[in-house]
Amino acid sequence: MTGLLIVDGMGKTFGSKRFLSMKPAYSVTALRNVSFTIAKGETVGVVGESGCGKSTLARCVLDLITPTTGSVLFDGTDLTALDPASKRKMRGRIQMIFQDPYSSLNGKRTIGKTLAEPLYVHQGVKFKDALPRIHAVLDEVGMPRSAVDKYPHEFSGGQRQRIAIARALILEPDLIVADESVSALDVSVQAQVLLLLRRIQQERGLSYLFITHDLGVVRNFCDRVLVMYLGSIVESGPVGELLSNPKHPYTKSLRDAAPIPDVGKRQSLALLEGEIPSPANPPSGCAFHPRCPRASEICLREAPALQATYDQRSFACHNPED
Amino acid sequence: MTTPLMTVEDLSISFKIEDRWCRAVNGISFDILPNETLCIVGESGCGKSITAMSLMKLLPDTAQLGGKITFDGQDILSMKEKELEGIRGSRIAMIFQEPMTSLNPVLTVGEQIAEPLVLHKGMTWSDARREARNLLDLVRIPDAEQRLGQYPHELSGGMRQRVMIAIGLACRPEILIADEPTTALDVTIQAQVLALLDDIRKEQGLSIVMITHDLGVVANVADRVAVMYAGDLVETAPVADLFTAPSHPYTQALLKTVPRADEAFELLPIEGQVPPIQLMPEGCRFAPRCLEAHDACEVAPELSPGPHAVRCWAREERV
Numbered sequence: 001m002t003g004l005l006i007v008d009g010m011g012k013t014f015g016s017k018r019f020l021s022m023k024p025a026y027s028v029t030a031l032r033n034v035s036f037t038i039a040k041g042e043t044v045g046v047v048g049e050s051g052c053g054k055s056t057l058a059r060c061v062l063d064l065i066t067p068t069t070g071s072v073l074f075d076g077t078d079l080t081a082l083d084p085a086s087k088r089k090m091r092g093r094i095q096m097i098f099q100d101p102y103s104s105l106n107g108k109r110t111i112g113k114t115l116a117e118p119l120y121v122h123q124g125v126k127f128k129d130a131l132p133r134i135h136a137v138l139d140e141v142g143m144p145r146s147a148v149d150k151y152p153h154e155f156s157g158g159q160r161q162r163i164a165i166a167r168a169l170i171l172e173p174d175l176i177v178a179d180e181s182v183s184a185l186d187v188s189v190q191a192q193v194l195l196l197l198r199r200i201q202q203e204r205g206l207s208y209l210f211i212t213h214d215l216g217v218v219r220n221f222c223d224r225v226l227v228m229y230l231g232s233i234v235e236s237g238p239v240g241e242l243l244s245n246p247k248h249p250y251t252k253s254l255r256d257a258a259p260i261p262d263v264g265k266r267q268s269l270a271l272l273e274g275e276i277p278s279p280a281n282p283p284s285g286c287a288f289h290p291r292c293p294r295a296s297e298i299c300l301r302e303a304p305a306l307q308a309t310y311d312q313r314s315f316a317c318h319n320p321e322d
Numbered sequence: 323m324t325t326p327l328m329t330v331e332d333l334s335i336s337f338k339i340e341d342r343w344c345r346a347v348n349g350i351s352f353d354i355l356p357n358e359t360l361c362i363v364g365e366s367g368c369g370k371s372i373t374a375m376s377l378m379k380l381l382p383d384t385a386q387l388g389g390k391i392t393f394d395g396q397d398i399l400s401m402k403e404k405e406l407e408g409i410r411g412s413r414i415a416m417i418f419q420e421p422m423t424s425l426n427p428v429l430t431v432g433e434q435i436a437e438p439l440v441l442h443k444g445m446t447w448s449d450a451r452r453e454a455r456n457l458l459d460l461v462r463i464p465d466a467e468q469r470l471g472q473y474p475h476e477l478s479g480g481m482r483q484r485v486m487i488a489i490g491l492a493c494r495p496e497i498l499i500a501d502e503p504t505t506a507l508d509v510t511i512q513a514q515v516l517a518l519l520d521d522i523r524k525e526q527g528l529s530i531v532m533i534t535h536d537l538g539v540v541a542n543v544a545d546r547v548a549v550m551y552a553g554d555l556v557e558t559a560p561v562a563d564l565f566t567a568p569s570h571p572y573t574q575a576l577l578k579t580v581p582r583a584d585e586a587f588e589l590l591p592i593e594g595q596v597p598p599i600q601l602m603p604e605g606c607r608f609a610p611r612c613l614e615a616h617d618a619c620e621v622a623p624e625l626s627p628g629p630h631a632v633r634c635w636a637r638e639e640r641v
Contacts, residue, residue, distance in 0.1 A: 243584070259536065
């Protein structure tokens with residue numbers, strides 16, 4: 001299996017310089033040595049609580065935020081080493097869908113204009129020449145062609161997310177980065193959009209990097225999943241395996257906290273004590289040790305390395321679950 | 323049968339849109355029993371939040387109300403503002419989804435918890451402050467003494483929601499209405515807050531009305547469930563019955579659209595969308611999206627009697 005996207009040792013540190021401030025300069029490490037690959041036609045999910053760095057990861061992959069360390073190899077080209085013109089060219093092949101279709105679409109532009117813009121920017125196509133392609137992509141996402149002359153406010157949330165998907169598709173990308181793209185939708189509409197994304201994947205053979213906090217969505221939509229905690233990948237593997245037999249205590253807690261719509265599986269809910277620590281002041285050793293039910297003395301001193309096991313699985317834990 | 327704490331009968335809420343009265347809540351009835359968790363579940367625009375607001379008559383003057391909400395022998399909907407003040411916050415309290423916007427950013431946590439005690443119970447500020455400290459212990463906020471002097475921005479989302487709960491509980495209400503209390507929180511924090519609410523319900527013997535869109539949350543905390551769609555209460559049942567034998571086509575369809583963390587299955591979306599309030603269909607409001615709709619659905623069905631009640635013509639023979 002060749003990787004379409006190979007991220008190697010990516011790190012991102014945000015810093016503040018002293019400026020009109022009495023506080024000393026500080027830095028926050030949002031991503032720490034993150035490595036993973038996405039194969040052609042594969043869907044890789046990224047899960048974790050807010051503040052775990054999953055959105056920073058998505059933005060670093062597209063170089064919307066420039067990573068501090070590491071490389072992003074896309075189809076054999078290192079994106080971080082490209083000059084701006086070549087980078088722009090490559091970006092046409094990686095597109096993004098955001099969480100909130102209310103703010104990601106320009107309210108003062110017709111849908112047609114919104115969909116034509118990527119074609120103009122990347123390929124110099126004029127609006128009237130773009131129309132057949134706009135119609136085709138609207139057909140593909142199940143929107144009427146009459147949408148071309150309408151504005152975003154005339155559509156519901158689910159329809160707007162379809163338009164955002166159409167905008168991402170129009171350049172025929174190889175990879176789509178979706179950051180919480182179905183989180184703002186009602187479940188019945190969410191299911192429509194997930195099925196649409198899957199159908200598009202089957203037809204076009206593209207890959208998804210799918211950022212979400214919803215383990216149910218991950219279970220039903222992704223092939224593999226990366227679990228993040230405080231900027232690091234703590235566990236990764238094929239979705240079914242990883243969720244039915246988690247090795248990292250954090251993955252297990254996350255899974256057990258996800259409520260299942262089934263009274264037969266009514267859990268005793270509160271399992272994980274405490275909250276995610278501030279990345280500005282991370283705990284020593286393993287970042288998860290203050291909340292971990294399996295923490296031992298070594299976890300306080302030494303951060304565990306991500307170790308690969310069988311079946312594409314890897315985890316970073318001194319005391320893994322059985 | 324236990325006597326209900328509150329009875330909602332044929333509640334309707336209408337708003338005037340373009341000179342026409344549109345019914346956002348379309349004649350719904352349900353009871354709130356003592357010491358139970360009742361979940362009202364539905365998608366956006368189904369009317370669950372305004373139903374919750376109406377239980378305390380917290381609706382704008384532009385809303386036209388119909389029906390009856392009986393609490394302690396009195397009709398809430400016909401009460402005057404002055405009388406309502408004696409109930410709101412003290413006998414019926416409410417917590418909201420977004421604790422950042424519902425807490426006052428310029429008052430300390432201690433002042434905000436003490437305020438209802440001073441207003442409703444006539445406590446002195448120093449007594450109220452002492453009680454506020456106990457309430458922080460009750461909602462399991464560590465270092466309570468120190469937290470009393472902090473402002474909302476100094477707390478995490480989970481902690482803020484605990485403070486909201488403490489304010490809600492301050493006057494030992496009989497009913498706590500929680501509108502999507504955990505939607506803005508991470509799953510691990512959500513689990514903590516849900517467990518806290520359940521413990522408090524048992525300890526204090528209060529009733530919780532929880533508004534949510536998350537069927538996973540419902541399955542885990544509810545005693546009884548009311549499912550709403552487009553302003554109609556379409557099904558109500560004890561939680562076990564609702565999940566093992568969902569009867570309304572909407573409930574059945576909804577359960578097939580929720581992705582589960584424990585197993586992958588083919589999601590079956592409900593085609594179409596909830597119609598806007600101005601364009602509600604006559605008759606059964608779910609009919610345009612219903613796979614079982616037939617001629618009879620042009621007339622709105624009534625909610626069947628009994629503990630597991632369904633509002634559907636196709637289910638008439640079964641109940």
